[in-house]
Amino acid sequence: MEAEEIIALLPYQSPFLFVDDIVAVSENQITGHYTFKEDEFFYEGHFKDNPITPGVILTECMAQIGLVCLGMYLVKDELSNSQKPQIALTSHQMDFYLPVLPGQKVIVHSEKEVFRFNKLKCKVKMLNEKEELIARGVISGMLKVK
Amino acid sequence: MKKEELIAKLKPIIEPYVQDAEAFKNLSEDTDFVNDLKINSANLVDIILDIEDEFDIRLENEDMEQMLDVKSAMSIVTTKISK
Numbered sequence: 001m002e003a004e005e006i007i008a009l010l011p012y013q014s015p016f017l018f019v020d021d022i023v024a025v026s027e028n029q030i031t032g033h034y035t036f037k038e039d040e041f042f043y044e045g046h047f048k049d050n051p052i053t054p055g056v057i058l059t060e061c062m063a064q065i066g067l068v069c070l071g072m073y074l075v076k077d078e079l080s081n082s083q084k085p086q087i088a089l090t091s092h093q094m095d096f097y098l099p100v101l102p103g104q105k106v107i108v109h110s111e112k113e114v115f116r117f118n119k120l121k122c123k124v125k126m127l128n129e130k131e132e133l134i135a136r137g138v139i140s141g142m143l144k145v146k
Numbered sequence: 147m148k149k150e151e152l153i154a155k156l157k158p159i160i161e162p163y164v165q166d167a168e169a170f171k172n173l174s175e176d177t178d179f180v181n182d183l184k185i186n187s188a189n190l191v192d193i194i195l196d197i198e199d200e201f202d203i204r205l206e207n208e209d210m211e212q213m214l215d216v217k218s219a220m221s222i223v224t225t226k227i228s229k
């Protein structure tokens with residue numbers, strides 16, 4: 001399964017798609033990246049005259065790459081043209097280490113902990129281009145092919 | 147395993163995921179995981195995985211679908227451990 005195929009299955013679009021590319025994916029892990037554009041909508045308000053990517057958006061980016069893209073890959077054999085997976089975030093625990101500024105590229109790496117009974121739970125980390133840790137945590141969601 | 151013994155083993159597995167503490171206090175065989183204890187679907191999976199570890203059994207999709215209340219959880223566990 002190619003990266004474009006996975007991204008095409010995602011139920012997001014601009015301004016809430018935070019996946020540029022998937023560089024590696026297997027049954028157990030995935031690596032992808034996203035570059036935050038200078039004019040992302042949330043920089044206007046977070047913060048006043050001091051644009052910094054909100055933690056919830058970093059978490060969203062990590063969930064889209066680490067959980068949803070990996071999940072699409074895991075259920076690929078069950079998918080057909082008429083069937084799109086239903087997804088829902090169910091929990092996350094996240095620690096943040098460095099801020100992400102407008103224009104910065106982030107790399108997300110996720111390892112599957114468990115995928116059973118439609119629940120996918122992953123250990124996810126986000127790095128910058130210098131391979132410094134931006135955030136890491138555990139994200140879980142439900143993923144079901146209708 | 148006796149019923150009381152089984153419930154006593156299930157209670158600590160269920161407790162961390164309960165959203166309705168009052169309903170948990172009054173837990174009986176008829177207590178429903180979703181409607182009474184207000185457990186969400188993701189945490190229901192956690193309960194199933196914890197039950198597998200506790201009783202050293204393997205549960206399948208059809209077991210998951212049936213496991214809606216304490217009574218059905220007890221009956222599935224009883225069937226599995228007797229095999």
